[in-house]
Amino acid sequence: MSNLITQNEIVTDDWALVNLPEVDQEVRKQAGKVVLFKLTGENTISAEQIANTQIPATGKTLVPLSVYLARKNEFAPRIAKQEIGIWLATHETLENLTKAEPNLNIFPLIAVYVERFADGRIFSIGNLLRTRYGFNNTLRAFGDVLRDQLFFLKRSGFDSYLIRADRSAEEALQSLKDFSQPYQGAVDDKQPVWRRVNRGQNNVA
Amino acid sequence: MYKYDQIDQQLVDERVAQYRDQVRRYLAGELSEDEFRPLRLQNGLYIQRHAPMLRIAVPYGMLSSRQLHKLADIATQYDRGYGHFSTRQNLQLNWPKLEDTPDILAELATVEMHAIQTSGNCIRNITTDQFAGVAPDEIIDPRAMAEVMRQWSTFHPEFALLPRKFKIAVSGTKQDRAIVQAHDIGMEFYRDAENKVAIKVWVGGGLGRTPILGTVIREHLEWQHALTYCEAIIRVYNLHGRRDNAYKARIKILAKALGIDEFRKQVEAEWLHLKDSPNTITEAELARVAQHFEAFDYASLPAHDASFDAAITSNAAFAAWAKRSVHPHKTSGYRAVTLSLKPHGKAPGDATSEQMHVIADLAAQYSFGELRVSHEQNLILADVKLSNLFAVWEKARAHGLATPNIGLLTDIICCPGGDFCSLANAKSIPIAQAIQMQFDNLDYLHDIGDIELNISGCMNACGHHHVGHIGILGVDKDGSEWYQVSIGGKQGNDASLATVIGPSFSAEEMPGVVQKLIEVYLKERSDEERFIDTVRRIGVAPFKAHVYATTAPKSEAAHV
Numbered sequence: 001m002s003n004l005i006t007q008n009e010i011v012t013d014d015w016a017l018v019n020l021p022e023v024d025q026e027v028r029k030q031a032g033k034v035v036l037f038k039l040t041g042e043n044t045i046s047a048e049q050i051a052n053t054q055i056p057a058t059g060k061t062l063v064p065l066s067v068y069l070a071r072k073n074e075f076a077p078r079i080a081k082q083e084i085g086i087w088l089a090t091h092e093t094l095e096n097l098t099k100a101e102p103n104l105n106i107f108p109l110i111a112v113y114v115e116r117f118a119d120g121r122i123f124s125i126g127n128l129l130r131t132r133y134g135f136n137n138t139l140r141a142f143g144d145v146l147r148d149q150l151f152f153l154k155r156s157g158f159d160s161y162l163i164r165a166d167r168s169a170e171e172a173l174q175s176l177k178d179f180s181q182p183y184q185g186a187v188d189d190k191q192p193v194w195r196r197v198n199r200g201q202n203n204v205a
Numbered sequence: 206m207y208k209y210d211q212i213d214q215q216l217v218d219e220r221v222a223q224y225r226d227q228v229r230r231y232l233a234g235e236l237s238e239d240e241f242r243p244l245r246l247q248n249g250l251y252i253q254r255h256a257p258m259l260r261i262a263v264p265y266g267m268l269s270s271r272q273l274h275k276l277a278d279i280a281t282q283y284d285r286g287y288g289h290f291s292t293r294q295n296l297q298l299n300w301p302k303l304e305d306t307p308d309i310l311a312e313l314a315t316v317e318m319h320a321i322q323t324s325g326n327c328i329r330n331i332t333t334d335q336f337a338g339v340a341p342d343e344i345i346d347p348r349a350m351a352e353v354m355r356q357w358s359t360f361h362p363e364f365a366l367l368p369r370k371f372k373i374a375v376s377g378t379k380q381d382r383a384i385v386q387a388h389d390i391g392m393e394f395y396r397d398a399e400n401k402v403a404i405k406v407w408v409g410g411g412l413g414r415t416p417i418l419g420t421v422i423r424e425h426l427e428w429q430h431a432l433t434y435c436e437a438i439i440r441v442y443n444l445h446g447r448r449d450n451a452y453k454a455r456i457k458i459l460a461k462a463l464g465i466d467e468f469r470k471q472v473e474a475e476w477l478h479l480k481d482s483p484n485t486i487t488e489a490e491l492a493r494v495a496q497h498f499e500a501f502d503y504a505s506l507p508a509h510d511a512s513f514d515a516a517i518t519s520n521a522a523f524a525a526w527a528k529r530s531v532h533p534h535k536t537s538g539y540r541a542v543t544l545s546l547k548p549h550g551k552a553p554g555d556a557t558s559e560q561m562h563v564i565a566d567l568a569a570q571y572s573f574g575e576l577r578v579s580h581e582q583n584l585i586l587a588d589v590k591l592s593n594l595f596a597v598w599e600k601a602r603a604h605g606l607a608t609p610n611i612g613l614l615t616d617i618i619c620c621p622g623g624d625f626c627s628l629a630n631a632k633s634i635p636i637a638q639a640i641q642m643q644f645d646n647l648d649y650l651h652d653i654g655d656i657e658l659n660i661s662g663c664m665n666a667c668g669h670h671h672v673g674h675i676g677i678l679g680v681d682k683d684g685s686e687w688y689q690v691s692i693g694g695k696q697g698n699d700a701s702l703a704t705v706i707g708p709s710f711s712a713e714e715m716p717g718v719v720q721k722l723i724e725v726y727l728k729e730r731s732d733e734e735r736f737i738d739t740v741r742r743i744g745v746a747p748f749k750a751h752v753y754a755t756t757a758p759k760s761e762a763a764h765v
């Protein structure tokens with residue numbers, strides 16, 4: 001059974017996710033504790049990793065942002081066929097991408113990888129992709145994606161969620177409907193509640 | 206005060222359902238401890254030493270009689286018959302059962318209350334002046350804007366999981382009483398040269414492990430842009446605040462690391478995109494909310510009341526109470542009253558269910574059915590007629606709510622400390638109690654005069670020890686509890702952070718140490734000088750000399 005929700009439905013994932021080759025990373029510590037989050041803008045990927053990343057020759061392929069930027073020419077013919085998507089992690093920044101590709105809508109899919117549930121950078125990234133950089137196609141969250149983020153992800157511009165493998169996507173669907181009338185304007189509905197409905201003086205419950 | 210419409214009500218009802226299901230999943234083993242933690246925290250539920258602690262939101266400190274009656278009933282039914290008012294103007298229950306918390310929230314929802322975002326790495330309860338709307342030095346009543354901001358920050362999707370907690374305070378008075386400089390964002394409302402409402406925006410203040418007073422990021426912001434400007438600030442923080450080390454994750458660290466000029470540049474660049482977006486506040490929306498905070502239908506009263514004047518003359522105890530507990534009011538013939546939750550020898554900020562019922566009745570009878578919580582952990586009746594003050598005092602006194610110590614040494618701000626809190630390094634309540642008993646002489650207290658003594662059980666600084674005229678911090682040394690003393694901190698427009706006077710003391714030494722500090726003040730003070738003024742004039746050295754000359758710390762004595 002698929003664990004992918006897109007547009008409020010469980011669908012089959014027809015994208016092949018390409019990962020960077022694994023490298024040994026030393027365990028970093030801060031104040032005696034293992035560092036769980038990478039800093040925004042931190043460069044964690046080597047040229048060697050990028051060069052060694054194997055890309056499937058055909059089919060819908062989800063490529064790491066760093067690989068796409070470094071090897072852009074390779075992908076041009078397949079971009080035209082609408083079969084290249086990109087993914088980035090929450091500590092990566094969007095500036096290099098938007099410099100290289102002013103029109104993000106050449107990608108049918110952009111995915112954002114959130115390593116840990118508590119990493120709320122994913123919401124700002126979604127917001128920026130939608131509102132600042134005009135991305136209109138599928139925006140997916142994957143990684144430590146659990147049902148209790150979904151409402152916030154939806155409001156931040158995401159419309160596709162790959163629920164963590166050990167959890168039920170069926171149950172997660174429920175959480176997209178947690179709140180029926182949120183207060184503030186956000187990506188999915190830019191109007192705050194006071195512009196959305198009449199909260200006139202006679203509306204007291 | 207603000208009354209829910211069906212949209213507000215539906216939202217808290219849906220929250221109860223969502224939380225109930227989260228608890229169900231946790232108890233069924235479908236959520237791990239680590240996964241449940243951020244969820245329960247965003248609903249104010251801590252797992253503490255003895256039991257969970259539930260922190261209930263009291264938005265900007267406003268409560269109705271009906272709500273306080275309900276809180277009293279909840280404390281009786283689900284807890285041990287008391288609650289603790291916190292320095293963020295919230296109410297904490299120390300002994301609820303995890304399994305009961307969804308029912309408690311359902312009860313709260315029936316009186317338009319909740320525990321949303323009272324903890325966790327999100328935008329917390331927005332705080333303000335406990336005298337908002339009635340203070341004579343008020344320029345702008347900040348409560349309508351506080352409510353607009355409360356709604357905007359509730360489940361803000363982009364800021365649901367920030368690097369760390371985020372605290373906002375708003376103030377609209379000449380004399381700041383909301384400590385805007387000690388908040389992640391402080392908003393100071395004023396009237397600009399064109400007599401329009403504007404905001405001076407402070408950023409990057411905070412107490413805790415690294416106490417820093419805020420910096421002005423914008424001198425002048427039109428009120429319509431309050432939300433979008435906050436979005437710009439918090440977006441920069443959300444993307445660039447440190448998540449790799451919890452101790453360096455507050456916005457103050459980011460603002461310091463970048464420098465205020467660079468931080469401001471990034472915020473302004475972000476705001477260019479957000480300015481005038483739909484979250485820009487409209488006149489109509491502010492007016493809709495503000496109608497809930499319109500002045501009451503006050504009686505037309507003379508400035509003096511003969512019965513009040515007579516009672517002051519004839520009853521010394523009442524006069525002593527009135528001197529400390531009664532505050533000026535915008536409207537002739539009315540006063541604001543602080544009910545002390547600091548009787549000597551009890552845990553500061555605690556109120557029993559019985560006391561809560563009494564206070565709720567007092568508010569209903571004498572103060573338009575509303576009351577406020579102060580960040581000094583007392584309760585306020587904001588709109589009492591002069592002629593009713595004596596009756597209020599008699600009833601309050603009969604229930605231990607009229608200790609005439611407001612603003613005096615025993616009106617101690619104190620966190621729950623090591624008796625309850627699992628973060629604490631040391632107990633704080635017994636220290637407060639011991640100091641209260643040491644100074645259990647009202648004449649002496651009144652002679653010492655205005656002074657603020659703040660106690661925190663750990664460097665997280667819930668007891669605001671950095672801005673106490675005397676600050677006490679519980680520290681752990683090799684597994685035993687010690688207390689570090691600082692002086693010279695102050696809240697308000699001329700806020701300052703306190704200076705540590707020297708090596709720490711044991712719990713038993715603490716009342717004596719405070720006594721020594723007071724002795725220096727009494728000896729050195731000039732006319733009309735408060736403790737803080739004397740400290741600022743003569744510096745820390747004379748205090749230090751006196752305290753350490755006669756009280757050799759035990760930690761050092763052991764090495765002699």
